[in-house]
Amino acid sequence: MNVKVNFDRLKNDIQTLAEIGKSPDRGIYRMAFSPGDIEARKWLITLINKANLESRVDSAGNIFAKLTGADDSKSWIIGSHIDTVPAGGHLDGSLGVLCGIEVLRSLLEINYKPKNSIEVVAFTDEEGRFGGLFGSEAFIGELTPERIHNAIDLSGISITDAMLEIGLHSMDALDAKRNPQTIAGYIELHIEQGPILDLSKIPIGIVEDITGLFKWQVRLTGTANHAGTTPMNMRKDAFQGLAEFSLEIPRILEEIGSEKSVATIGRVSLFPGSANTVPGRVDFSLDVRDTSSEVLQALSDSFRKTISAIARRRGLMFDFEVLSSVTPAASDPKILSAIENACNRQKVKYIKMSSGAAHDAQIMARVTNMGMIFVPSKNGRSHSPAEWTPWEDIQIGADILLETIQELTK
Ligand SMILES: [Zn+2]
Structure with a gap:
């Protein structure tokens, strides 16, 4: 040959x-x-x-x-x-x-x-x-x-x-x-x-x-309010919820993922989106990939629980929609x-x-x-x-x- x-x-x-x-x-x-x-x-x-x-x-x-x-x-x-x-x-x-x-x-x-x-x-x-x-x-x-x-x-x-x-x-x-x-x-x-x-x-x-991958569209809803008159401890700031979650990603990947796991927040929209208003809502994408279906499932569970816990602690509402899901x-x-x-x-x-x-x-x-x-x-x-x-x-x-x-x- x-x-x-x-x-x-x-x-x-x-x-x-x-x-x-x-x-x-x-x-x-x-x-x-x-x-x-x-x-x-x-x-x-x-x-x-x-x-x-x-x-x-x-x-x-x-x-x-x-x-x-x-x-x-x-x-x-x-x-x-x-x-x-x-x-x-x-x-x-x-x-x-x-x-x-x-x-x-x-x-x-x-x-x-x-x-x-x-x-x-x-x-x-x-x-x-x-x-x-x-x-x-x-x-x-x-x-x-x-x-x-x-x-x-x-x-x-x-x-x-x-x-x-x-x-x-x-x-x-x-x-x-x-x-x-x-x-x-x-x-x-x-x-x-x-x-x-x-x-x-x-x-x-x-x-x-x-x-394989899953892609979510996530929404955290709090309360939009005046950036000057709302004390820090009385806010329901949706962006702070997202920020806290984003910092949890490396830990979750390390604990639950494999060395091939990757996760990306590639798109974020803040509402109402003005510099002097506490953001009452954030919509963001979450794209997570791995070569094992089991790992993807575990990551999905963990991401859901983590966002949910952060939302509860911060008085935010959490919902998400699965945009796509592809098996490895x-x-x-x-x-x-x-x-x-x-x-x-x-x-x-x-x-x-x-x-x-x-x-x-x-x-x-x-x-x-x-x-x-x-x-x-x-x-x-x-x-x-x-x-x-x-x-x-x-x-x-x-x-x-x-x-x-x-x-x-x-
Ligand atoms: Zn090609």
Whole structure:
């Protein structure tokens, strides 16, 4: 198994796709079903056809390339996305899809006949113009009519209208569900989007797990009052409640969390919001992440109790709303060891790590075995035109993906 990808061909594809949807500010604008995304979709389908691979678009707009195996009843799936955030970079998502296509082309050239079929998929709206992870949720059958109905972008355009641009009917996305029995496993190659690999000068990260999270919108309500005439001991100051809670966060993480736990208050609104009024109300967000469901549950209990105790002591009312909650996903040991073996055979340095960002892989893990390969992000930058991975690391990542999929399908 010493076949390598055709790196010049891969590099050329990456550079070509990077020009689609690029604006003068150097950012790429390929939000799902935007003109840039539609152009990239056409380009990708042409690329697949030119490579003599089977191409297909499902009813959720997911684009597939396929190399048929000896047993076509199941496929290994290599996936990611080609949509971007506004002013995004050229590698987030695209790298995984293009490395996947290059792997299929390389295997086709050596007349490799995989045991099971291998498919590459570019999932629709991973980045969230319409909420995010739309294509992978459709694929595993988790879409609902309400979700489709509520999928509206920031400017008020519905996914229904956006999909019509390429002749797709949004409600048909409910039919994109794939029978899990036909999926052998899922692999995603992605840029790390964090600084760990770059700082440690290691080209490959083998993802052991993807963090789960819960996100709350919290409200503490006290009494708004005159900042001059209300004595300190007669105040019900909502901000003081938040301030006290925020200082408890490191202690709670240390006592109840794991070394992977993180918690962030990223948005705070004070009411009435005037310099000479005691704030009678504070609304704030709380985003908490960890790779273990049990740890997340324990953290959730502890955060709730702590805020509640602070509120009681300070005469505040406490309520909160769960904005989102995503369960963590663990990688499959067999896929992990296939990636590890490929690294060892190719004498490539790697570390095992967690993914702090959500990916289509997390959705796929709900129905099948999943594994992820990370390559370094220069200075940890992503979702920005500063996104960069050295070409030699991209080459290493593509070769590791190629050898991993061969091991899994031999
Ligand atoms: Zn991505």
